[in-house]
Amino acid sequence: MDVIKGAPFSPALTGALLYTLTKAPDQFRGPALQHLGKYLSSKNIGRTVTALKWLFALGLARNVHLWLSDIAQNNFRLWSERHRYDWSNEVAVVTGASAGFGALIAKGLADKGIKVMCLDLADEAPDDMKGNSKLVYYKCDVADRQAVLDVAEQIKRDHGEPSVLVNNAGIIYDHHTLDVTEKTLHRLFDVNIISHYWTLQAFLPDMIKNRKGHVVASASMASFAGSPGLIPYCNTKAAVLSLHEGLQQEVRVSYKCPEIKFSIVHPTFAATNMTASWRKELADSKVTVLDPNVVAEAIVKQIISGKGKQIILGAEIGFLAGMRGWPHWLAQTFVHLGDRKADLAQMGAERTGG
Known part of the structure; x- marks a missing residue:
């Protein structure tokens, strides 16, 4: 389906059609025009050629835009850093790894031959992780700086210095701003953003020393726009960005x-434990709910590529990433139109696992 949607802006396709109808040798161009003439008048054939020229130009501009964005996100380095990695000898750290995105990311990296250090609050690894020699579980509260530093030392001593860090751990609460308690607010920020500082302080210095590493952060579309009932959570995701x-x-x-x-x-929105209690509201609102595997696979693929990137998943609301650049009247009009759907967040409980 994505291939079909992207076809009109594919320079390879529009360029080939344009060449066939305008520049190809007569033995190819003639039959093509003759066949097309069965369905279109000569005037409409001319319009078709004009449309193909515009689509070819727009598609080419789009590809250049995507290429420039790609190299910009990689410090304008034209090459991937993939050559620096020997995946069978690499060590990765994934936080919030006992469930949700974290568990899927950890398993995906392990399938690539990477030894994965799985950090979470559970006393022991989930049953489906046990027995996999590539998955090593550590009980660790990533909001506790000393606990993170201690487990980092143990990981380095037993397995080597990690070259991949996936800051995935996250929790969510449904509190309006005037109702959120001090305890809830501190826990939300400690897990969702402060913990990133502790894991970075524990593992990033070795990456810098070795001039090799990849840091991944699990954020959200909430990074770009706040939602009533979820403002503290949205604040943490904006901070992650x-x-x-x-x-x-x-x-x-x-x-x-x-x-x-x-x-x-x-x-x-994705079908994890974090959205389980409001799945009905999401279905009623016709919002697309992602398969968690789609998210995990995108992250694993990006790590293996040896390139950095901002990944936006959820095409129908991907425009939120650029909404802050809109004129205020346009952005606020859109926000007001979404007021009826903005109060989806009726969660009522803390959930872990990204």
């Missing part, structure tokens, strides 16, 4: 290490 953008620059400028890659993923 800000950290990601600033850290990439800091590592390049302050530590002179453009080889380290940074990726951040912004999925829309």
Whole structure:
């Protein structure tokens, strides 16, 4: 389906059609025009050629735009850093790895031959992770700085220095701003954003020393727009985006290490435990709910590519990423139109696992 949707803006397709109808040798162009003439008048054939010219130009401009965006996100390095990695000897750390996105990411990386250190609050690994020699489980509260530093030392001592860090752990609460408690607010920020600082302090210095590493952050479409009832959660995801953008620059400028890659993923609603209690509301609103495997596979693929990227999953609301650049009247009009659907967040409980 995606291939069909993208066909009109594929320069390979529109360029081939345009060449066939205008520049190809007579033995090819003649029969093509003759066949097309059975369905279209000569005037409409001319319009078709004009349309193909525009589609070819727009498709070419789009591809150049995507290429420039790709190299910009990789510090304008034209090549991938994939050659630096020997995946069978690499170590990755995934937080919030006992369920949800985290578990799927950990298993996906293990399938690529990477040894994965799985961090979470559960006393032991889930049954479906046991017995896999590539998955090593550590009980760790990533919101506790000392606990993170301690487990990092144990990981380095027993398995080596990690070259991949996936900050996936996350929780969500449905509290309006005036009702949120001090305890809830601190826990939300501690897990969703402060923990990133602790894991970065534990593992990023070795990546800088080795001039090799990939840091991945699990964010959300909430990074770009707040939603009534979820404002504190949205604040944490906006902070994750800000950290990601600033850290990439800091590592390049302050530590002179453009080889380290940074990726951040912004999925829309996904079928994990975090959305289980409001699945009906999502279905009623006709919002697309992603398969968690789609999110995990995108992250694993990005890591293996050796390139950094901002990944937006959920095409129908992907425009939110650029909404802050809209004129205020247009952005606020859209927000007001979405008021009826904005109160989906009736959760009522803390959930872990990304």
